[in-house]
Amino acid sequence: MTAMKKTVVCAAAALACSAVLADEIRNYRAEAVAMMKRDFKTRGIATADRVHEDGLQAVCNRTSDNPPKDIAARLERDQLEAVKYPTDGKLMGDWKAGEKLAQSGRGMTWSDKAGVPGGGNCYNCHQISPTETSFGTIGPSLYQFGKIRGNTPEMQKYAYGKIWNAKAFNLCSAMPRFGHAGALTESQIKDLVALLLDPQSPVNSK
Amino acid sequence: MADPMKIRAQMKGDTAEIRVLMSHAMETGQRKDNAGATVPAHFIQAITVDVGGKRVIQGQTSTSVSRNPVFGFKVKGAKVGDKVVIHWEDNKGDKRTDEAVIAA
Amino acid sequence: MKQRLSTLMVAAVMTASFAAHAQQPAKKAPPPAKAAAPAKKEGITAEFEKFREVLEEDNPAELFEAKGEDIWKNKKGPGGATMAQCDLGLGAGVVKGAYVQMPRWFADVGQVMDAERRIVHCMVKYLGYKEEDIRKQPFSNDQRTPDHVSVITYVAAQSRNLKIAAPQKHAKEIEAYRIGKEIFAYRAGPYDFSCATCHGDDGKRIRTQDLPNLRKPAEAVKAYQGWPGYRMTGGFMLTQQWRMNDCFRQQRFPEPTYLSDSITALLAYMTVTANGQVYKGPGIKR
Numbered sequence: 001m002t003a004m005k006k007t008v009v010c011a012a013a014a015l016a017c018s019a020v021l022a023d024e025i026r027n028y029r030a031e032a033v034a035m036m037k038r039d040f041k042t043r044g045i046a047t048a049d050r051v052h053e054d055g056l057q058a059v060c061n062r063t064s065d066n067p068p069k070d071i072a073a074r075l076e077r078d079q080l081e082a083v084k085y086p087t088d089g090k091l092m093g094d095w096k097a098g099e100k101l102a103q104s105g106r107g108m109t110w111s112d113k114a115g116v117p118g119g120g121n122c123y124n125c126h127q128i129s130p131t132e133t134s135f136g137t138i139g140p141s142l143y144q145f146g147k148i149r150g151n152t153p154e155m156q157k158y159a160y161g162k163i164w165n166a167k168a169f170n171l172c173s174a175m176p177r178f179g180h181a182g183a184l185t186e187s188q189i190k191d192l193v194a195l196l197l198d199p200q201s202p203v204n205s206k
Numbered sequence: 207m208a209d210p211m212k213i214r215a216q217m218k219g220d221t222a223e224i225r226v227l228m229s230h231a232m233e234t235g236q237r238k239d240n241a242g243a244t245v246p247a248h249f250i251q252a253i254t255v256d257v258g259g260k261r262v263i264q265g266q267t268s269t270s271v272s273r274n275p276v277f278g279f280k281v282k283g284a285k286v287g288d289k290v291v292i293h294w295e296d297n298k299g300d301k302r303t304d305e306a307v308i309a310a
Numbered sequence: 311m312k313q314r315l316s317t318l319m320v321a322a323v324m325t326a327s328f329a330a331h332a333q334q335p336a337k338k339a340p341p342p343a344k345a346a347a348p349a350k351k352e353g354i355t356a357e358f359e360k361f362r363e364v365l366e367e368d369n370p371a372e373l374f375e376a377k378g379e380d381i382w383k384n385k386k387g388p389g390g391a392t393m394a395q396c397d398l399g400l401g402a403g404v405v406k407g408a409y410v411q412m413p414r415w416f417a418d419v420g421q422v423m424d425a426e427r428r429i430v431h432c433m434v435k436y437l438g439y440k441e442e443d444i445r446k447q448p449f450s451n452d453q454r455t456p457d458h459v460s461v462i463t464y465v466a467a468q469s470r471n472l473k474i475a476a477p478q479k480h481a482k483e484i485e486a487y488r489i490g491k492e493i494f495a496y497r498a499g500p501y502d503f504s505c506a507t508c509h510g511d512d513g514k515r516i517r518t519q520d521l522p523n524l525r526k527p528a529e530a531v532k533a534y535q536g537w538p539g540y541r542m543t544g545g546f547m548l549t550q551q552w553r554m555n556d557c558f559r560q561q562r563f564p565e566p567t568y569l570s571d572s573i574t575a576l577l578a579y580m581t582v583t584a585n586g587q588v589y590k591g592p593g594i595k596r
Binding site for chain 1: 495496497498500501502503513514515517518519562565567570571575
């Protein structure tokens with residue numbers, strides 16, 4: 001019935017109507033995904049299957065990064081449960097190695113080589129050590145991270161978990177899930193935790 | 207065969223402002239390509255500028271000049287309608303001459 | 311002797327000679343800035359902006375523009391065809407204003423095409439270029455700037471100071487925009503990035519690089535008019551298709567096929583968002 005009615009109205013205003021009708025029926029998102037699956041090809045280590053969204057990405061994509069609270073809470077819990085903490089129980093590595101990692105923007109692009117360890121890409125988005133003034137602003141400043149929060153075992157665990165999987169704490173965070181994605185290794189994440197929390201790290205200097 | 211230059215020449219008061227954009231790789235001989243091989247030096251090494259039939263600049267350049275360089279000159283005493291002839295030669299013997307007329 | 315010619319300060323006015331990044335040995339990465347105070351970046355950006363303004367009048371993009379013009383006007387294909395037969399949407403051979411009115415629907419091919427796609431199509435059709443050759447090296451590098459990049463630069467320059475006006479009349483033009491909007495927001499890949507992760511908010515930057523919010527007209531135009539642009543690091547022209555390609559690389563996506571529907575759709579979204587803004591390209595980039 002409704003469709004018929006619309007057809008009648010459409011006849012009257014053919015041009016505008018075709019677009020309106022199409023909007024109601026068509027799922028541009030699905031069409032976009034299908035198009036990308038057709039157009040994006042494997043190059044180097046960046047394989048074609050990367051355009052397929054995973055479950056979490058799908059939820060964020062469908063809700064414009066604003067998932068309903070209950071769903072977000074449940075999925076965040078799932079993500080947190082999957083975080084792999086170091087078996088030796090040590091969460092802090094070497095802050096100097098962490099600083100180097102934070103500087104490196106390499107990793108997982110089609111111009112990166114397989115088997116070469118990636119970087120943390122941290123300065124792309126965050127202010128961290130005061131000595132580095134070329135920092136991005138997509139994420140919050142991490143300067144004084146440990147000084148403000150304290151170098152407690154809980155805070156170390158939080159920082160490790162956050163870097164391993166940022167989405168365990170904020171489902172549609174812009175930050176990658178470095179451990180989950182295999183972009184950073186356990187020992188690399190430890191070094192980054194040290195950069196943030198070690199009292200000797202320039203992050204926590206005066 | 208080298209690509210043409212872009213020459214702009216205009217009178218500003220009693221001075222002609224001449225600017226020229228040259229199309230050239232200006233390789234230093236120190237750069238390496240993706241395969242790690244050294245890219246041979248290739249650069250403009252001599253430039254002359256004639257205004258109204260008279261040589262006003264004769265200069266030498268080297269590898270410190272950028273790719274596709276821009277040069278600017280100010281010439282006193284030239285007038286609208288004078289012909290500007292610019293010529294360069296590079297270390298491989300390639301050369302190029304282009305002309306422009308000084309505009310008001 | 312009425313003419314008294316004297317030369318002044320030859321060296322001092324060699325403005326562009328500092329754009330010499332390409333001349334550094336390839337291995338030497340630029341050292342990170344080590345100045346003391348954070349938020350120094352505004353100063354750095356301002357300095358660069360001044361430098362860029364000086365260069366704008368002598369943008370080496372003009373060299374490629376001239377080369378492209380020569381190809382457009384003089385090059386002949388098999389059977390004597392020229393680009394005068396190429397319809398960029400405003401009639402055969404009409405270049406003025408065409409660049410800022412694409413992507414658009416082209417009935418002859420039954421497709422929405424962005425400027426780069428249409429120009430390559432014409433160069434294949436009329437000038438006898440081989441599409442597979444163009445696809446072999448679609449983007450410029452320090453060895454070679456492909457002819458189609460020069461032609462794009464020429465065509466783009468013929469829209470300088472005109473208002474961006476990508477059409478949204480044909481159903482397929484609207485479709486391209488709508489799909490492009492979805493692609494823009496689509497998160498995937500190992501880093502969970504979409505275009506919007508970096509280009510969906512105001513006032514963000516990566517390192518010191520400002521990130522325009524491409525959802526807003528006044529910001530979208532900043533990205534739009536940068537390409538085609540002369541990249542001072544390297545000294546060659548890069549196009550919008552290159553910019554999209556390299557963004558997806560950094561997004562950790564697989565590689566989008568050159569001149570594919572996905573890129574045309576994304577460009578339709580970005581261009582339509584910038585509609586009404588004045589185009590000031592071709593650009594010049596660090």
